Amino acid sequence: MSKILVTGGTGYIGSHTVVELYKAGYTPVIIDNLSNSSSKILAQIEKIIGVKPEFHQFDLCDTEQTTAFINNNPDISGIIHFAASKAVGESVQKPLKYYHNNFFSLINLLEAYQEKKINFVFSSSCTVYGEPDALPVTESAPVKRASSPYGNTKQIAEEILAESAAAYDNYNIIALRYFNPVGAHESALIGELPLGVPQNLLPFITQTAIGKREKLTVFGNDFDTPDGYCIRDFIHVVDLAKAHVAAIQLLEKGNPNGKYDVFNVGTGKGYSVLEAIKAFEKVSGKTLNYEVGPRREGDIVKVYGDVTKSSSELGWKAQLGIEEMMSSAWKWENYLKENPIE
Ligand SMILES: NC(=O)c1ccc[n+]([C@@H]2O[C@H](COP(=O)([O-])OP(=O)(O)OC[C@H]3O[C@@H](n4cnc5c(N)ncnc54)[C@H](O)[C@@H]3O)[C@@H](O)[C@H]2O)c1
Numbered sequence: 001m002s003k004i005l006v007t008g009g010t011g012y013i014g015s016h017t018v019v020e021l022y023k024a025g026y027t028p029v030i031i032d033n034l035s036n037s038s039s040k041i042l043a044q045i046e047k048i049i050g051v052k053p054e055f056h057q058f059d060l061c062d063t064e065q066t067t068a069f070i071n072n073n074p075d076i077s078g079i080i081h082f083a084a085s086k087a088v089g090e091s092v093q094k095p096l097k098y099y100h101n102n103f104f105s106l107i108n109l110l111e112a113y114q115e116k117k118i119n120f121v122f123s124s125s126c127t128v129y130g131e132p133d134a135l136p137v138t139e140s141a142p143v144k145r146a147s148s149p150y151g152n153t154k155q156i157a158e159e160i161l162a163e164s165a166a167a168y169d170n171y172n173i174i175a176l177r178y179f180n181p182v183g184a185h186e187s188a189l190i191g192e193l194p195l196g197v198p199q200n201l202l203p204f205i206t207q208t209a210i211g212k213r214e215k216l217t218v219f220g221n222d223f224d225t226p227d228g229y230c231i232r233d234f235i236h237v238v239d240l241a242k243a244h245v246a247a248i249q250l251l252e253k254g255n256p257n258g259k260y261d262v263f264n265v266g267t268g269k270g271y272s273v274l275e276a277i278k279a280f281e282k283v284s285g286k287t288l289n290y291e292v293g294p295r296r297e298g299d300i301v302k303v304y305g306d307v308t309k310s311s312s313e314l315g316w317k318a319q320l321g322i323e324e325m326m327s328s329a330w331k332w333e334n335y336l337k338e339n340p341i342e
């Protein structure tokens, strides 16, 4: 079956996608520089699928190595490009790191193809919508001015991809706009591995519940929402991984929408931060130690996606609900306690 290159394949979403690609009959090949992941994930993936995926450790910002790899692997028919720096707060402190890593890696990959045909799936984000004017937000909603250099890399990357697909014959591209990926594989052998203090809600919740953090600070509860807490469209990482398989399949069939397309990848349902905490408490049987603090600068108040297009045109729909997201994240945190992965 087709070989699919998964950049950032030892990372959080990449590792789950490697598993789903393999299950769908593809041969995933990973490139990762391990800047935000561990090579131990390869053995974890092997425990799930029974084989160790092919792995190459190098930095995609290295033009020579990237070009040589692509030239030496002419049987790769598709790329899922996860590799990027992704911490919103750090991107404000170190914008050049973000522009450097996220653009050079993308452009090196695209340029390595020159005239050769390639199917390309890109990790974008609902961050491109900013605070949407209407909810659920559709793919045709306007892209708002980015509130961080990280968000800006996603917006500009989408422009680079759209313009490249229009200008050159060989690229067929889909950008997936993820909502809030959470949860872990049902085996609890792979999941999110935040470096240092987690910035995102779910790992902070599970680390607090297991005793690694004293308490969760909720960033504000006086927003213009039914319960006052911010609202997000949480999406189970395994569902998200399957959306990438669907995107590759659509590109292989030929996307009737053309050479560049975007899809929302969420459940279409918004949960407040408080509802997420309550769902976690229900499935874990734990009472979470949390307090409400001040708002976090730049936070979107409410966002959830319209998933009509993904369902009708990508042929993909989320299957797993908020309780499965919470219980799998909790199972993974417990696994990590007994089996730390550094
Ligand atoms: N997790 C989220 O909340 C979220 C939301 C929207 C979009 N995304 C995007 O999805 C993608 C994957 O996110 P994730 O949560 O799995 O992140 P992650 O950090 O777990 O995975 C990214 C992987 O890419 C690798 N990498 C980074 N730069 C590299 C380079 N120059 N060369 C080779 N490898 C490199 C890292 O080592 C890491 O393993 C990213 O592009 C991210 O911006 C993530």
Ligand SMILES: O=c1ccn([C@@H]2O[C@H](COP(=O)(O)OP(=O)(O)O[C@H]3O[C@H](CO)[C@@H](O)[C@H](O)[C@H]3O)[C@@H](O)[C@H]2O)c(=O)[nH]1
Residues within 6 Å of the ligand: 086, 088, 125, 126, 127, 178, 179, 180, 181, 199, 200, 201, 202, 204, 216, 217, 218, 219, 220, 230, 231, 232, 273, 296, 299
């Ligand atoms: O310790 C915490 C962490 C988060 N939150 C709140 O939880 C919600 C979700 O926050 P977080 O998990 O940080 O996600 P987002 O801010 O929605 O951003 C994530 O989701 C976006 C959409 O996919 C991506 O673009 C970003 O990179 C990714 O960090 C927000 O209301 C936060 O204020 C807290 O109250 N306390």
